[in-house]
Amino acid sequence: MATTTAAILVIGDEILSGKVGDQNAELLIGELRELGVALRRILIVPDEVETVAAATRELSVQFDYLFTSGGVGPTHDDVTIPGIAAAFGLPLVRHPELERNIRDYFGERLEESHLRMAEMPEGTRLIDGPGLKWPVPVCRNVYILPGVPEHFRRKFLAIRERFRVEPFFLHVIYTQEDEFDLAAGLTAVADAHSAVAIGSYPNFASDEYRVKLTLESKNLSALESAVTDLMARLAPEHFVRAELPVVPAS
């Protein structure tokens, strides 16, 4: 079962300079996980055409989907569309359907500057979704989303189901065992169960447990086999508790 992968590219001087906090990558982390898509990179860059172009090129070839956030307004600091066009060596052309949307929206107030918002890299498709006034532009595998969090959320939620694949299953074990003592056993289990991702996270914030172990896979029987293997290597006197994977009703 091939894993579907994704990256997020956030274009925003305002985030790097601490003027506003990121909300869009944060939303997508949870959404993609729930959809079964493996998020492999989050990259936050300044409003620079060449930087957006280089990042788009690199991330779009490495992963199945690239989601961009921000930089799509009408001002000088909105460089995402030219950046994506430059990434693929595509000219910017006026998209007829977007032009129609903009003419309908502005009516008699229409100015030439409004129509610049209809310019997209050649070959850009538009995806519609329930409740969307404006469609989501998609250039190759790059889904172009706005930076304003309310708009980002509405647009992503309207198109999210098209990304759904098999779910991840997660098994969590809490133990009082020391991470140093766990290390060799974890390495052995990780080596023996390549379909299972195993994480180890020390906890210093409370006395309840010393280490949280996570085992995760799309393959439930591979996951169960890794859990059995690992449990046999843990010191039972240090075991605290476990959270079992939630299996969707069939």
Next chain:
Amino acid sequence: MATTTAAILVIGDEILSGKVGDQNAELLIGELRELGVALRRILIVPDEVETVAAATRELSVQFDYLFTSGGVGPTHDDVTIPGIAAAFGLPLVRHPELERNIRDYFGERLEESHLRMAEMPEGTRLIDGPGLKWPVPVCRNVYILPGVPEHFRRKFLAIRERFRVEPFFLHVIYTQEDEFDLAAGLTAVADAHSAVAIGSYPNFASDEYRVKLTLESKNLSALESAVTDLMARLAPEHFVRAELPVVPAS
């Protein structure tokens, strides 16, 4: 006045998979801004040696400082140290001062696995700071910080003052003018004042203003000149309010 630049590399499957939220990049965004350091990239990657190596190589040559977060524990998913070593083609060697720290700390409980924590890329320096039990390892321009937020914070705060440079000055203008109508003026001001970074952020969450404009520079007189230029281009009837830069007492 050359700008000092930085990047943050977060190594963490647990963040990309939504098991925990990032707190370390969030802390550094505010800290670096306050210190006058321009943050240019935030990159979050999985626990993969080659990925950490490639990211370290790329970010460390482009920017003055690279701060890494996470992946420095004793288990199989802790790949930051080998990743940084691979980035620079350096062997891992046991650092004598770290070895001494570890031997002192564990005393009679010492095991061989503990000493693996003393392995660093050859040439790694250690930086001490007030209140630190463990120093911060620095390999070339890469500052290696732990993923556990309490430890990350304590370590960074202990060494932060060494990064301080001239401050940024920020001027914020709120207006009811439409972003489309502002675009041409903003482009002209941005072109004429290259030492000033100008941002434009539409607001849909309240009626108080339609667009927030930010002007930012390390050069206060360049900033004031750009503000004067921009104010002359804004429609006075749409002006809402401004926040002036805070100038440090001399």
